[in-house]
Amino acid sequence: MPMGLPFRLNRWSPHAMRGLGKTPGEGSSVQGTPPLDPGTIFDLLPGYVTVHDTGLRIIRANRAFVRDFGDAIGRPCYEASKGEGSPCPECAMERTLVDGRACSWEESLRTSHMETLHTFAQCTPLRDATGKIVGAVRICSDISELRRVQRQLELSQQEYKALFQGVPCYITIQDRDFTIIKTNRSFEKDFGRAIGRKCFETYKGRASKCETCPVEKTFDDGEIHFSEETVRAKSGEAMDMIVYAAPVRDLSGRIFAVMEMSANISTVKRLQRELAILGQAVAVTAHSIKNILNGLQGGAYVVQSGLRRGDQLLARRGWEMVKESVDLVGEFVKDILLISKQRVPQYEDVMANDLARQVWNLFEKRFRDLGIEFVLEPDTGSHEAISLDPKGIHTVLTNLVANALDACLEDKGKPSHRVVLRVSDQGSDGVFFEVQDDGGGIPSSVRERLFKEMVSSKGSRGTGLGLLVTHKIVEEHMGSLSLRSEKDEGTTVRVSLPRGHLTSSSLVQGTHQSPRGLDISRAGLRDAPASRMAQPEG
Amino acid sequence: METNAKVLIIDDEPETTTYFSTVLEDNGFAPRSAHSADEGLAVLKEEKPDLILLDLMMPYKTGVNLFNKIKKDPRYRDVPVIIVTGIRDRFSEDHRAFFDSLRKSRPSAYLEKPVEPEQLIGAVKRSLEAMD
Numbered sequence: 001m002p003m004g005l006p007f008r009l010n011r012w013s014p015h016a017m018r019g020l021g022k023t024p025g026e027g028s029s030v031q032g033t034p035p036l037d038p039g040t041i042f043d044l045l046p047g048y049v050t051v052h053d054t055g056l057r058i059i060r061a062n063r064a065f066v067r068d069f070g071d072a073i074g075r076p077c078y079e080a081s082k083g084e085g086s087p088c089p090e091c092a093m094e095r096t097l098v099d100g101r102a103c104s105w106e107e108s109l110r111t112s113h114m115e116t117l118h119t120f121a122q123c124t125p126l127r128d129a130t131g132k133i134v135g136a137v138r139i140c141s142d143i144s145e146l147r148r149v150q151r152q153l154e155l156s157q158q159e160y161k162a163l164f165q166g167v168p169c170y171i172t173i174q175d176r177d178f179t180i181i182k183t184n185r186s187f188e189k190d191f192g193r194a195i196g197r198k199c200f201e202t203y204k205g206r207a208s209k210c211e212t213c214p215v216e217k218t219f220d221d222g223e224i225h226f227s228e229e230t231v232r233a234k235s236g237e238a239m240d241m242i243v244y245a246a247p248v249r250d251l252s253g254r255i256f257a258v259m260e261m262s263a264n265i266s267t268v269k270r271l272q273r274e275l276a277i278l279g280q281a282v283a284v285t286a287h288s289i290k291n292i293l294n295g296l297q298g299g300a301y302v303v304q305s306g307l308r309r310g311d312q313l314l315a316r317r318g319w320e321m322v323k324e325s326v327d328l329v330g331e332f333v334k335d336i337l338l339i340s341k342q343r344v345p346q347y348e349d350v351m352a353n354d355l356a357r358q359v360w361n362l363f364e365k366r367f368r369d370l371g372i373e374f375v376l377e378p379d380t381g382s383h384e385a386i387s388l389d390p391k392g393i394h395t396v397l398t399n400l401v402a403n404a405l406d407a408c409l410e411d412k413g414k415p416s417h418r419v420v421l422r423v424s425d426q427g428s429d430g431v432f433f434e435v436q437d438d439g440g441g442i443p444s445s446v447r448e449r450l451f452k453e454m455v456s457s458k459g460s461r462g463t464g465l466g467l468l469v470t471h472k473i474v475e476e477h478m479g480s481l482s483l484r485s486e487k488d489e490g491t492t493v494r495v496s497l498p499r500g501h502l503t504s505s506s507l508v509q510g511t512h513q514s515p516r517g518l519d520i521s522r523a524g525l526r527d528a529p530a531s532r533m534a535q536p537e538g
Numbered sequence: 539m540e541t542n543a544k545v546l547i548i549d550d551e552p553e554t555t556t557y558f559s560t561v562l563e564d565n566g567f568a569p570r571s572a573h574s575a576d577e578g579l580a581v582l583k584e585e586k587p588d589l590i591l592l593d594l595m596m597p598y599k600t601g602v603n604l605f606n607k608i609k610k611d612p613r614y615r616d617v618p619v620i621i622v623t624g625i626r627d628r629f630s631e632d633h634r635a636f637f638d639s640l641r642k643s644r645p646s647a648y649l650e651k652p653v654e655p656e657q658l659i660g661a662v663k664r665s666l667e668a669m670d
Contacts, residue, residue, distance in 0.1 A: 321553050
């Protein structure tokens, strides 16, 4: 029997002791092999092992305990292993000594070096031959490191959760079927509850996945992919987004989900478009100024030459050239001011026919004087007002009619010409205005560049800024411009405007429009490339 | 260089033809104007000029086509052609490089509007002197 133990330890019966000391694979007993000393085994047990009497006093401690807590024989456990003067409230060992049931718990111990250890304790009753509880064995395993790692993990999880929920971008976790399995707060706020729904359905109202899906690519190759997308929030607002997809892997490295992070770049895109227009305006300004200089220079030379020669006709011709250039300066300045002014559209409920009639009245005499037929075709159906900025649309229609007039004047191939200003009410789809001429048409080489460079189709006439002005106003209305032009047959330009108006953040009423403002497909003149007016980008 | 040299101006902008004609007349040249490629061809057939001022960027690429026609026609291929580029369109380096690559049939000069009177006369005189 090990020293100090007044009772038999069942686990260390002589029979069991005889089995110890064998090498693996040996037979059940080896005659002549000295058994291992149970005391040695006790001392070598891992963790802190103590044997207590019914008074909680330590009557035996293993080497590890003595090393870290000092010689504690005869001292109660609460004093030896915690430095406490009284038993722990609800002492688990006391319970074991009373009810004879093994138990386990976590507790903090304090070593003789004043170090606090977090341990997992297990306690088993010891019984004598009659079955009476005479003591208990306590084994404490140091789980301080485990607890530290656990606390770090909890902290990391809290940080992750805070990040996931708090970042100012939209995050979804999707499975291989593009089903959303987790979303963050920002996403829920703007796109609603979407767990269980498909990504393409939630973001875009589509029935199938997008053609260039970064999530799909990430599932395929495990790399991060990104794309730019236009999506629609639950409010109906269209948003330009930059979308990143990153793989989420399990412990074996298999990709079981993809995290999709999207940031709203609508403001950036708007600024980009405005800068692009500004850049174009600068380029057009340079061209316009050169045009004006050419006219002034040429006209001045011709006037001078005419005066020198005494040729009044020549001088008068030169003066006409100068005057045209001066008029061009006036138009140019007006257009520049219009482009540069941050004018907020003043929406009013207007009858489209009335607006068209105003423009017709403005030009009617001039057309008549020039011998060109100018026809107004108002809408003959139900007359419901449309919300638009009447001054802005008046400018647009004026530009279009002026262009049509110039096209007719430049076309010397026909004996007569006709321009039609047409209004068509499309009900909930809005209203379109159309200006149709039978001039010489716009060459494809110019048509293709009209939007990119805002070049004028009118040669030295026109500032070129009229295109920018028209584009800007139509875009403000979230409307669309479309154009058809055939050589020698003429040009038709259509301005489509939605009913109601869209602000930058919400739809007030009426149908949706692309926030880009230019939607060449809407007017149904899809087959003709953009000509005199702007063409949508992309 | 012959005085009263005949210069054919082909440009769809009347302001340009008026201006160029006036400058050329003031400097002793005999200009004629045409306002389209077709009109230019018709004038060419009537009377072979000593030099052509050609607006390249007339509608429907007619300026380019006309240049090619002139240079392929044995009747006119030796007539020097000065290319005039418009303000409404840029004359890209690609075009210039293309024309320069034509060796024998390249333009004798390029002018970009707005053109100063001295620039115009200088280019006309140099082109005509090169033919002498």
